[in-house]
Amino acid sequence: MESDTLDKESVAAALKKLTQGESPESAKTCTDKKCEGVEGEEPPTKRQKTVDEKNDEEAKKPDEEDSDQDPEEDDSEDDEDEIPQLIPAARSNLDRVQSSQGSPRTFNRIPVFIVDYHNDVLEFIYRCLATRHLPLENNILVHFDSHPDLVIPRHVAASSAYDKDTMLNELSIENWIMPTLYAGKKEKFVASPIGHFNRVVWLKNSWCQQLPTGKHNFKVGHKDDRIGVDCPLDYFIADGNYCTTDDLQEPKSVELHVHDADNDSLDPKDFLTENDAKGLVLDIDLDFFSTSNPFLEIYKDADCYNQLKEIFHFQSVEEVKKAGTASIEEFMATADRRQTQLDALKRIFWHLEERRNFEGLEKPDKAVVTPEIYSKIVHLAEQLQEKYPDDEIDWHLIFDSGSTTDNNGLPHHISTAAELETYFANFKRFLERLPVAPVAITMAHSAQDDYCPQDQVAFIEEQVLRLLREVLGDRMHEKAILHYMDDPWDVMKL
Numbered sequence: 404m405e406s407d408t409l410d411k412e413s414v415a416a417a418l419k420k421l422t423q424g425e426s427p428e429s430a431k432t433c434t435d436k437k438c439e440g441v442e443g444e445e446p447p448t449k450r451q452k453t454v455d456e457k458n459d460e461e462a463k464k465p466d467e468e469d470s471d472q473d474p475e476e477d478d479s480e481d482d483e484d485e486i487p488q489l490i491p492a493a494r495s496n497l498d499r500v501q502s503s504q505g506s507p508r509t510f511n512r513i514p515v516f517i518v519d520y521h522n523d524v525l526e527f528i529y530r531c532l533a534t535r536h537l538p539l540e541n542n543i544l545v546h547f548d549s550h551p552d553l554v555i556p557r558h559v560a561a562s563s564a565y566d567k568d569t570m571l572n573e574l575s576i577e578n579w580i581m582p583t584l585y586a587g588k589k590e591k592f593v594a595s596p597i598g599h600f601n602r603v604v605w606l607k608n609s610w611c612q613q614l615p616t617g618k619h620n621f622k623v624g625h626k627d628d629r630i631g632v633d634c635p636l637d638y639f640i641a642d643g644n645y646c647t648t649d650d651l652q653e654p655k656s657v658e659l660h661v662h663d664a665d666n667d668s669l670d671p672k673d674f675l676t677e678n679d680a681k682g683l684v685l686d687i688d689l690d691f692f693s694t695s696n697p698f699l700e701i702y703k704d705a706d707c708y709n710q711l712k713e714i715f716h717f718q719s720v721e722e723v724k725k726a727g728t729a730s731i732e733e734f735m736a737t738a739d740r741r742q743t744q745l746d747a748l749k750r751i752f753w754h755l756e757e758r759r760n761f762e763g764l765e766k767p768d769k770a771v772v773t774p775e776i777y778s779k780i781v782h783l784a785e786q787l788q789e790k791y792p793d794d795e796i797d798w799h800l801i802f803d804s805g806s807t808t809d810n811n812g813l814p815h816h817i818s819t820a821a822e823l824e825t826y827f828a829n830f831k832r833f834l835e836r837l838p839v840a841p842v843a844i845t846m847a848h849s850a851q852d853d854y855c856p857q858d859q860v861a862f863i864e865e866q867v868l869r870l871l872r873e874v875l876g877d878r879m880h881e882k883a884i885l886h887y888m889d890d891p892w893d894v895m896k897l
Contacts, residue, residue: 507681508535513875514843514897515883517864521552521688521847522579523886528684529567530894531843532599540587540597542682543675544580545604545841547664547830549611549694549814549854553603554578555632555644561585561625576852584657585623585630598623598655600684604674606664606833607691608826612811614638618674619659624651632657635734637719641809643742647731664691664829671837685841689848689863690855692826693818697853698804702796705786711805712812714779715748717741747771749802751780756798760784817856827866834874844871844879848887 516527531537546552556578563569564586574582580603587598605614614636621634624646631646632639633654639645648654660674675683699708720729720737747767754764761784766777787796807813818826846867850860872879884892 505535507538510536510842510880510897512880512897513841513878514880514894515846515868515871516843516892517846517848517883517885517887519848519851519887521548521576521849522574524686524845524847525574525579525583526571527843527845527884527886527892527894528583528599529571534894536894537684537842538682540599540601542600542684543602543604543679544583544600544684544686545606545671545675546580546686546688547606547691548686548688549607549690549816550577550688551605551614551638551661552577552580552688553605553614553638553659554642555581555630555639557629557642557644559630560628561630562628564630576847576849581623581630581632585625585655587655596653596655598657601656602658602660602674604660604662606662606669608665608816609663610816611814613809613814614659614661616661616663619661621657621659622648622651622654623657624654626650626652634659635720635729635731637721637809637811640720640734640738640741641717642806643738643745645734645738647735664833665826667829667832669829669833671833675838677839680839681842683839683841685844687844687846687867688855689846689850689860689867692823692830692863692867693856693859694814694816694849694854695856696813696815698807698813699815701800701804702787702791704790705783707783707787707801708804708808710779710783710786711801712808714776714783715805715808717744717809743771745806748805752798752802752805755784759793818859823859823863823866827870830867831870831874834870840875840878846883 514527516524518524528537532539554577556574559569559573559582563573564582570582570586580600583600584598584603587596587600619634619636621632623630623632625631626646631644631651633646633648633651635645662669662674701707717740718737720734751764751767751772755761758764761781772780787801846864848860848864849855850857855863868883880897884890886892
């Protein structure tokens with residue numbers, strides 16, 4: 404679902420300002436961040452960080468512009484081969500990039516790249532593609548996470564997926580994977596182009612229900628310069644991203660595996676082989692082990708989240724599938740109804756943000772937003788105005804929060820110490836069963852956006868690194884790159 408304000412999951416950082424003091428539990432998990440009763444400066448959001456970094460680096464541009472903007476001009480002293488541009492700014496450059504592709508490179512040891520905001524791992528992955536440590540296409544992403552991160556960025560043109568800088572600047576924690584499935588090597592005279600990744604394995608715990616377990620084969624392409632998929636799952640239909648196969652241009656084949664990692668019988672050999680040795684990226688979000696839903700805290704005194712679940716509910720396509728009457732026509736009808744519903748709700752919430760009341764609002768079509776649902780919106784507004792000052796009510800944020808509810812919503816499972824030990828054991832067992840070692844390991848804290856509890860994240864990171872070293876041993880680099888601590892790094896020296 405497209406939003407004019409904040410991206411779907413990454414709005415969590417903005418919630419801190421609204422939720423401090425509303426929940427006793429949230430006070431317990433604060434560290435050095437601004438909390439109720441604790442004075443201090445609010446930590447920067449991702450967007451604030453980005454702006455600050457751009458300002459700080461402005462003075463460095465003349466000296467770094469040549470080396471940073473084009474991976475082809477890498478000036479490593481012991482590297483005489485040309486490094487291709489990762490993702491060409493224009494598709495007309497693709498043939499030149501592919502023709503310059505040289506021999507693959509290998510790391511001396513497996514690097515570990517740790518970020519806070521999950522989409523920041525793209526910076527490292529893109530560089531690995533550019534330097535040929537990863538093939539430009541047909542890679543596989545093994546993704547430990549409590550969230551699929553497969554939302555499609557509606558505000559980013561499909562053609563921009565070939566522009567590295569746009570991707571790094573515009574993508575967020577919930578939508579960073581799909582563009583890597585869409586963009587990639589485009590072969591002449593080949594019917595199906597290929598993405599940087601063509602297989603994703605989402606490994607979750609059984610309390611995550613956003614996608615059904617199993618193997619899902621689908622196409623990703625574009626329609627009207629917007630990325631879309633022909634996968635008729637609620638997850639994609641809920642955001643208005645479902646298209647028929649015939650409507651997709653330049654479709655790429657994607658193989659999505661969804662497995663419960665807390666299943667003792669999980670065996671990576673079911674979806675990985677020795678042939679994956681050159682393109683396997685192991686990606687770990689620490690909220691896989693323990694996760695919170697920050698939207699539960701939004702305007703909690705008005706019971707906002709539970710009311711939004713009722714307001715944003717839609718008829719699932721799964722009901723049609725179970726009835727045995729599923730058809731492309733029915734999938735499209737469900738997708739159209741959902742998009743019409745979201746558009747109507749958006750008009751209402753945008754009006755409330757601008758006018759601060761219902762005066763002058765043209766009531767929506769009763770077939771789209773029923774009188775019962777409309778009365779629920781009015782009741783929500785009354786509850787919010789009763790509990791909070793008007794200038795604290797952000798209707799854009801409330802709309803974005805409602806869009807996360809879907810039919811399954813976001814998981815919320817703060818793991819106990821005993822549960823964490825079980826999940827660590829499951830993780831280690833998976834590592835021991837891997838048929839091949841990963842080329843690279845990426846890791847996300849997801850603490851600044853409140854998805855991984857801040858009082859647990861340091862311990863979880865420590866244990867995950869310990870388990871990786873126990874299994875991989877000297878094959879893993881001795882020191883992880885802490886991107887969140889601004890560690891310097893150079894792929895060519897790893």
